[in-house]
Amino acid sequence: MKIDWTLIDTVLLDMDGTLLDRHFDDHFWIDHVPMRYAEKHGMTVAAAKERCHAMFRSQENTLNWTDLDYWSDQLGLDIPVLKEEVNHLIAVHPFVMEFLLYLRQHGKGIHLVTNAHGKTLDLKMRRTKIGPYFDSIVSAHDLGLPKEDPAFWGKLQEKITFIPERTMLGEDSETNLETARQYGIEYLIHVGRFSSQSPVAVSQRFTTIHYFSELIPRDGGSRVEI
Numbered sequence: 001m002k003i004d005w006t007l008i009d010t011v012l013l014d015m016d017g018t019l020l021d022r023h024f025d026d027h028f029w030i031d032h033v034p035m036r037y038a039e040k041h042g043m044t045v046a047a048a049k050e051r052c053h054a055m056f057r058s059q060e061n062t063l064n065w066t067d068l069d070y071w072s073d074q075l076g077l078d079i080p081v082l083k084e085e086v087n088h089l090i091a092v093h094p095f096v097m098e099f100l101l102y103l104r105q106h107g108k109g110i111h112l113v114t115n116a117h118g119k120t121l122d123l124k125m126r127r128t129k130i131g132p133y134f135d136s137i138v139s140a141h142d143l144g145l146p147k148e149d150p151a152f153w154g155k156l157q158e159k160i161t162f163i164p165e166r167t168m169l170g171e172d173s174e175t176n177l178e179t180a181r182q183y184g185i186e187y188l189i190h191v192g193r194f195s196s197q198s199p200v201a202v203s204q205r206f207t208t209i210h211y212f213s214e215l216i217p218r219d220g221g222s223r224v225e226i
């Protein structure tokens with residue numbers, strides 16, 4: 001894939017797994033929540049995992065999946081408080097800051113576009129301090145649709161200005177890259193190294209990068225081939 005930065009005005013970036021290490025989220029939902037659920041309900045961690053994971057799976061690809069209030073209610077746990085307990089695991093992926101600085105220096109519009117709930121966003125922006133690098137931060141919860149829904153991108157365009165043919169999207173979710181492709185977003189980048197603790201995922205459908213440094217021209221020019 002050839003990228004000529006003179007042809008791109010706007011960069012949309014997903015948060016979890018793309019800019020931030022998904023190890024935090026994976027650990028939180030797979031291990032931490034079931035552990036606290038087991039304590040609360042007097043059951044084994046194995047049984048709690050089975051029950052919690054089934055509940056999570058039932059809400060995949062919906063906004064409930066990332067709705068902390070929904071899960072606090074369903075699980076009888078204060079999910080935002082539990083997130084604070086493991087907040088030391090929230091981390092920015094390597095080379096993200098360099099990439100954001102490159103985009104800033106070259107006058108690109110930069111938008112964080114996430115399915116994350118407002119409470120998760122607050123916590124992560126507080127921990128990582130990356131918020132000021134963005135022209136806007138959009139939560140799917142404010143638009144009423146998750147990125148998995150092809151109608152999401154049209155709704156997003158009511159909120160921020162971008163020309164799909166001159167826009168890049170960085171994502172670790174192939175499903176979301178696919179809905180963006182259907183909408184006509186031209187430059188689709190799959191982030192394969194979504195977690196510091198998991199093997200890299202290589203997409204068969206989209207160009208996969210490990211790190212955003214791969215998108216920064218090294219020769220002072222505006223082009224890069226990945």
Ligand SMILES: [Mg+2]
Binds near residue numbers: 014015017
């Ligand atoms: Mg993601």
